[in-house]
Amino acid sequence: MRRLLIRDHVVHVALAAVLLLPLAFAFTGPGSADEVFGDSAARVELFQVLARSSWIGLGATAVALLLGLPAGWALARRPRASWWGAWCALPLALAPSVAVSGWLHWFAPGYVKSSFGQALAEGPTWSPIFSAPGVALVLGLGFWPIVAFETWPAFRRARGEGYEAALLAGSPLRAFFHVALPMARGEWVAGALLVFMLATGDFTVSSLLLVRTLPIHVHDFLAQGRNGAAAWAALPLAALIAVTARVLLRVQRTAAEVHGEATADHTKTCSSSSRWADGMLLTGIVLGFVLPLGGCLDGVLRGGQSIRAAFAEGWDALFVSVRLAAAAAIAVVVLSALRVVFWPEMRARSLHAASLLLLLIPGPFLAAGLLLQSVQAADLFDHMGRAGSWLQNAAPAGLLLCAGYVLRFLYLPLRLTDEALKALDPALLEAAELAGHTRMARGLGIALPQVWGSLLVAAALVFVLTLGELPVAVKLAPPGVLPASVWLFSQQHLGYTESVFGLSLALGGVAVAVLAGTTALLLRWRRASELRLG
Amino acid sequence: MSRLEINGLAKTLGTGERVAVLREVSLSVPAGLCLGIKGATGSGKTTLLRLIAGLETPDAGEIRIDGLVVSALKILVPPGQRRIGFVFQNLGLWPHLSVEGHLDFVLAASPLGGAERVRRKRELLGTFHLGGLEHRRPGELSGGERHLLAIARAVASDIRVLLLDEPFEGLDGRLRDLVIQALGRLRRQRGLTTVLVSHDVFELRALCDQLIYLREGRVVGTPKPLSSAHGIHDADARSGGTDA
Numbered sequence: 001m002r003r004l005l006i007r008d009h010v011v012h013v014a015l016a017a018v019l020l021l022p023l024a025f026a027f028t029g030p031g032s033a034d035e036v037f038g039d040s041a042a043r044v045e046l047f048q049v050l051a052r053s054s055w056i057g058l059g060a061t062a063v064a065l066l067l068g069l070p071a072g073w074a075l076a077r078r079p080r081a082s083w084w085g086a087w088c089a090l091p092l093a094l095a096p097s098v099a100v101s102g103w104l105h106w107f108a109p110g111y112v113k114s115s116f117g118q119a120l121a122e123g124p125t126w127s128p129i130f131s132a133p134g135v136a137l138v139l140g141l142g143f144w145p146i147v148a149f150e151t152w153p154a155f156r157r158a159r160g161e162g163y164e165a166a167l168l169a170g171s172p173l174r175a176f177f178h179v180a181l182p183m184a185r186g187e188w189v190a191g192a193l194l195v196f197m198l199a200t201g202d203f204t205v206s207s208l209l210l211v212r213t214l215p216i217h218v219h220d221f222l223a224q225g226r227n228g229a230a231a232w233a234a235l236p237l238a239a240l241i242a243v244t245a246r247v248l249l250r251v252q253r254t255a256a257e258v259h260g261e262a263t264a265d266h267t268k269t270c271s272s273s274s275r276w277a278d279g280m281l282l283t284g285i286v287l288g289f290v291l292p293l294g295g296c297l298d299g300v301l302r303g304g305q306s307i308r309a310a311f312a313e314g315w316d317a318l319f320v321s322v323r324l325a326a327a328a329a330i331a332v333v334v335l336s337a338l339r340v341v342f343w344p345e346m347r348a349r350s351l352h353a354a355s356l357l358l359l360l361i362p363g364p365f366l367a368a369g370l371l372l373q374s375v376q377a378a379d380l381f382d383h384m385g386r387a388g389s390w391l392q393n394a395a396p397a398g399l400l401l402c403a404g405y406v407l408r409f410l411y412l413p414l415r416l417t418d419e420a421l422k423a424l425d426p427a428l429l430e431a432a433e434l435a436g437h438t439r440m441a442r443g444l445g446i447a448l449p450q451v452w453g454s455l456l457v458a459a460a461l462v463f464v465l466t467l468g469e470l471p472v473a474v475k476l477a478p479p480g481v482l483p484a485s486v487w488l489f490s491q492q493h494l495g496y497t498e499s500v501f502g503l504s505l506a507l508g509g510v511a512v513a514v515l516a517g518t519t520a521l522l523l524r525w526r527r528a529s530e531l532r533l534g
Numbered sequence: 535m536s537r538l539e540i541n542g543l544a545k546t547l548g549t550g551e552r553v554a555v556l557r558e559v560s561l562s563v564p565a566g567l568c569l570g571i572k573g574a575t576g577s578g579k580t581t582l583l584r585l586i587a588g589l590e591t592p593d594a595g596e597i598r599i600d601g602l603v604v605s606a607l608k609i610l611v612p613p614g615q616r617r618i619g620f621v622f623q624n625l626g627l628w629p630h631l632s633v634e635g636h637l638d639f640v641l642a643a644s645p646l647g648g649a650e651r652v653r654r655k656r657e658l659l660g661t662f663h664l665g666g667l668e669h670r671r672p673g674e675l676s677g678g679e680r681h682l683l684a685i686a687r688a689v690a691s692d693i694r695v696l697l698l699d700e701p702f703e704g705l706d707g708r709l710r711d712l713v714i715q716a717l718g719r720l721r722r723q724r725g726l727t728t729v730l731v732s733h734d735v736f737e738l739r740a741l742c743d744q745l746i747y748l749r750e751g752r753v754v755g756t757p758k759p760l761s762s763a764h765g766i767h768d769a770d771a772r773s774g775g776t777d778a
Contacts, residue, residue, distance in 0.1 A: 427626025436614035436643035449630040
């Protein structure tokens with residue numbers, strides 16, 4: 001049964017437009033297209049930074065595919081909720097600036113020990129990591145779990161009798177490349193596109209490794225107050241992202257159609273071991289998480305300060321970030337729950353597309369748009385008199401920043417709840433509909449209890465990603481509110497002290513704790529269900 | 535008691551290459567009687583039930599219950615307002631709700647009063663041998679008990695038409711006899727107009743008054759009274775039905 005009402009689609013499109021409103025506001029600031037496209041030097045510079053961003057995107061995608069495909073294959077032998085899934089998420093959960101701290105500790109110790117100004121004066125001769133390939137490598141090592149998670153369900157389906165038949169006719173690697181990989185083509189292409197766009201729009205790693213990319217070009221315009229020019233500068237990247245996002249959504253949709261709407265795994269899975277894939281999965285975790293975090297730990301231990309002192313300096317910033325991340329996680333869960341309750345039987349494609357764009361657009365661009373929108377809202381409140389000033393005073397200090405985080409990461413809960421709803425047996429909702437229950441009652445009574453696990457995972461992911469988010473935080477943090485990522489970023493520009501490594505380590509520790517806690521909760525729930533089944 | 539009439543019903547499914555699942559299906563089920571439907575896999579049996587329930591919209595034709603059009607090209611009475619009970623082929627039980635929770639959830643949407651709901655729930659638990667299992671969830675029930683729960687849920691509220699999509703599959707012989715007897719009693723008591731899709735001759739004979747065959751989305755011949763001299767097997771052979 002899919003009697004989709006046109007009215008619901010209109011509501012979705014309207015909500016998507018509201019979500020994208022900040023991007024339109026980004027064009028309203030001072031500065032014009034002439035500053036970006038006016039003279040040939042400006043055009044050449046724009047082309048250079050766009051090309052560099054694209055190369056970084058391609059390089060990161062290659063690294064992510066190299067590690068993510070075997071990892072997805074290794075995960076496919078394991079249940080959906082397992083410790084392996086949590087460990088696999090660790091490189092993604094590690095804040096980019098933390099990863100940079102760790103890598104620089106290992107590969108550019110000279111740079112780490114010098115102050116930023118001194119290092120700059122000496123020139124970029126410290127290490128090959130300060131290059132576009134270096135940025136691509138660091139990003140690829142952080143983003144490979146995206147490919148693994150995208151391909152996981154498809155590989156589970158592929159590990160059926162067809163793969164077993166191929167195993168009888170050749171080696172596991174041959175069976176993987178000739179049977180499993182083509183069967184999961186839609187999914188790994190989707191993962192690759194997602195990584196490409198995230199890496200192309202990266203600001204944090206490029207900035208810390210001193211590689212000038214388009215997001216930094218945009219950020220520089222914003223720093224000069226030339227918001228309009230920044231928006232125009234971001235336009236080529238935004239267009240590239242919009243086109244790739246369109247392709248991505250199309251690929252995801254085609255993959256769902258090929259394999260049927262239900263993503264629940266009903267197929268028999270092959271239990272044959274794939275040591276090479278397990279090995280690549282472990283390599284990915286070591287390179288993407290253990291080594292960078294190990295670098296931070298080494299940085300703390302080898303520092304002159306006591307360990308307590310190393311952690312003490314960034315403690316307040318970490319506490320601020322944890323509170324903001326918790327608020328963002330709660331907000332996205334509430335929004336996703338509302339989506340489930342209002343539209344339990346409907347895909348939210350417009351919202352999906354809008355939130356994907358917000359995830360992929362360069363962070364400074366989104367932040368500038370939100371800031372300009374809030375300035376206009378403040379002007380409006382001023383005209384409203386006492387009621388307006390009451391509203392302004394009532395808003396908490398970090399509200400705008402929290403809204404920025406929510407917009408940035410809304411794609412994750414929407415995607416996860418959509419996947420969970422797709423996996424639901426339609427008869428569950430139809431039976432409730434036949435009993436006369438309204439759509440909201442069906443959403444609240446039947447759909448929501450079935451997708452809470454996905455909401456929990458989404459909350460955990462949003463929490464850890466918010467902790468490390470920089471471009472939005474650096475622009476939207478109100479006076480007196482200093483999130484950990486901003487504190488870390490500014491300290492990293494002054495020098496890599498024990499405090500920098502201490503906070504990096506603490507951020508990594510929080511990410512591990514949150515992912516481990518969430519997995520433990522999910523596994524406990526699953527075990528309780530299995531016990532009830534006897 | 536409600537009469538069910540279907541005239542010229544057609545339905546195609548699929549997103550790319552559309553397949554005609556039902557073509558010009560017309561039939562009538564007199565009030566309080568049970569119509570059995572037999573047919574090969576893919577002949578459109580389940581789609582026909584889903585159209586009657588309002589879970590799918592027809593491409594052509596109309597469905598009437600008690601003379602009122604409930605489905606037509608531009609008319610669709612919502613499923614919840616049709617007063618139809620449906621036992622799905624894969625049951626569609628709610629994994630997070632207990633046996634009692636299932637019945638409560640359905641009864642909560644019915645116009646029955648509080649005392650009447652309690653009485654109805656107790657009656658259903660007794661009729662379908664679910665007494666003592668009230669607090670168990672579907673995952674904690676045996677296969678047979680799940681079927682019983684699905685049927686109890688379907689008839690919990692004041693329905694007019696009962697649709698059964700191979701509801702006895704997986705039940706052992708003794709339990710199946712018990713459920714068929716209970717369903718037969720309930721049908722007679724409430725005068726439920728029933729449509730049963732089944733491959734099993736015994737089930738069709740035990741519950742149905744008439745039988746039709748669907749082949750490639752069309753009704754073959756006219757409804758056969760199951761009490762007539764022609765046996766099901768004879769009729770099956772004439773229709774060329776090849777049950778999967």
